[in-house]
Amino acid sequence: MFSLYKKEVQSYFCSPFAYVISALFLLVFSLSFINGISTMDSNLLKFSFSNIFYNSFYYFIFLIPLLTMRTFAEERKSHTETLWLSAPITVPQVVFAKFLAAATVFLTMMVLSLIFPLVAFLHGSVVVSSLICGYLGFFLWSLVCIAIGIMMSALTDNPIIAAVLGEAAMLLLLFLDNFTKSALIQSIPAAAKILTWFSTEVRFGAFSQGLFTLADLVFFVSITIVVLIWTVIIIEKRRWSRA
C-alpha cells in the first residue's frame, strides 16, 4: 500500500499539477488575508485567521475536486487499474492510499499557507489557539471534501466530469445548512433534525471560533470514512458490471 501512496504523491509533485493548485490556493489565501486586514475593525486588534477559512470557504472548496478528479477516472481512462486489480492489494487499500496521497498534498498546501500567520506573528500577536483550531477544522473539512472528490472520480472515466460532480456534491453539502433553515424544512421538525446531523457548516463554525469538541472531530472523521467506504463499494460494483 505504501508503494501506491508513494507513487500517487510523486505523480502529484512530478507533474505541474500540485504546484498550480498550490499556487491558486495561496493566491486565494493571500487575497483573503489582504481583504481581512483591510476591513479589520479598528476596535478589534486581534485578527482571526479562522475567518479567512470561514469566509473564503467556497474558493477553497473548488480547489479540492481539481486535486482529486484524476484519482480513479484517469486510471479507468488509461486502463491502468488492471495493474492494482491483479496485484495482491485490496480495493480498500487502494482507496485509502489514494486518499492519503491527496490529503498529503493538501496538507502541504496548508503548511505553505502558514507563512501568513508567521508574518502576522512577526508584526503583531496571533491568537494561537484560534489559529490551531481554525487550521484543524479546515483540514478536517478538507478530508471530507477529498473523500467526496475521490468518490466522484470513481464514478466516471472522465476527470472533468469527476471534477464537476465533486463541485456539485460539495455545494450541496454546503447549502444543506441553508436548506435546513428554510421554512419548509423547519415546518417538519423531524426532517430538520435529521438534516442537522449532516450539517457541516455549524461544526466548522465552532472550529473557526477556536472551539474544539470531540463530537465534531468524530463527525468529520466518520463522514470521511463513510464516503471512502462508498468509494470502495462503487469500485467493487463496477468490477462486477464492467463490460
Added chain:
Amino acid sequence: MNTVCLSGRLKGAYDRTMVEIKNLTKYYGTHPAVQDISFTVGDHEVLGFLGPNGAGKSTTMNMITGCLPSTAGTVLVDGYDIAKDPMEAKRRIGYLPELPPVYPDMRVRDYLMFAAGLKKVPRNDRKKQVDKAMERLRITDVQKRVIGNLSKGYRQRVGFAQALLGSPKILILDEPTVGLDPKQVMEVRRLIQDLAKEHTIIFSTHILAEVTAVCERVVIINKGRIRAVDTIANLENSVGGNLQLRMKIEGDPAKVTELLRSVEGVLSVDEMEFESVGVNAYTVSVTSDEIRKPLMTKLIAEDCMVLEINSVRSSLEDVFIKLTDTTAKQDREAAFEELGKEMDAQREAEEAAKKAETAGDDTAAAETADPEKEADD
C-alpha cells in the same frame, strides 16, 4: 513448427495442476460473455488460448487474474481460490492485459519499481528484479524515459516486464504480440519459450502461427464456449480423419464432379477453383489414399485428363475455422452451388451457341451442295 524443447511433454504428463478452471461463467447483464468454461493448466505448461475477436478470451483472463469476478464457477491458482483467497492467488500471477497498464507520466524505471512494490517484492530485492526484467525485455536503454513518449512496442514490453516482477509462477499474457513489428513478434515468441522454463504460461491470441510456434496444447473458444481443449497434434489429426485430395482436372466441370462423386470412397467434392481454360482444381474428401487409383482410372476412361493430384493435410487453421466458424462452411457450400449453377448456365449457353452454329453449317452445306446438284444435273 513445434519446438524441440517442448516435444516429449504431452497432455497429462505434468506433475501437478497449476491453474484449474471449473464451470467459469460470466454474464454482462443478460448477455453471456463466457459460459461454462473448464480446463486445467499443468505446471510449466504453455497453453494457447485461441479464439476469434470477441470470443471471451480477455474476459476469461480477467477472471483468472481476479480483475473481474465471475458470475459462477471457480478458478484455482496453485490451489488458491481467486475469489476466496485473492491475496495468495494474485501473488502467484503475473498479468499482461491486452492494453499494457502503464502510467504514461511515469519513467520506465520508476514505474517498474512501483509495480514491484505493489506486488510485494521485498524492498532489497526490487532493484535486482527490475534490472533483470528490463534486461530480459531489452528496455534497459529506455529506463530513464517517460513511458508516454515511448512507441507502442516499447510500451508493450514495459507492460510485459511488469508481469515478470515478483517471479510469479503463472504468467497470463493477453495478446502479447498485438501491435508489434515482425521482428519484435519473433522476440516475444522466443521470450515466451524461454520463460516457459520457469513459469506456467497461458497466453491468448488469434494468430495461429503463434500457437503452433510456442505451445503444444490449445484451448479454442468461440462465443464464450469452449470448442476444443487438446494438443495441437491431436486436433490436427481429428480434422485430418478424412483425407482431402486436391486434383487439377481438364474437362467439363459438371461431368467431372459427377464422375468424382460416383467413385466409391469419395465423400464429397468440397471446392472447385478455376485454374485455366477448361481446367479446374477440385478439393475432394476421400476415406483413404487408396481411392486415388480407381479415381484416376475412372476419370481417364471418361476422357478427363488429370493434370495434378496431391493430398492436403488439414492444419490447425482448418481446425480453428471448423470449430469457430460454423457459418463459413455453409457459405462455402452455397458459393459452390452457385458456381455450379453458373457453370450450368454457361454450358447451356455454349450448347445453344453450338447448336446454332451447327444449324448454320447445315444450311451452308445445303447451299454448297446445291451447285453440285446443279452440276450433276
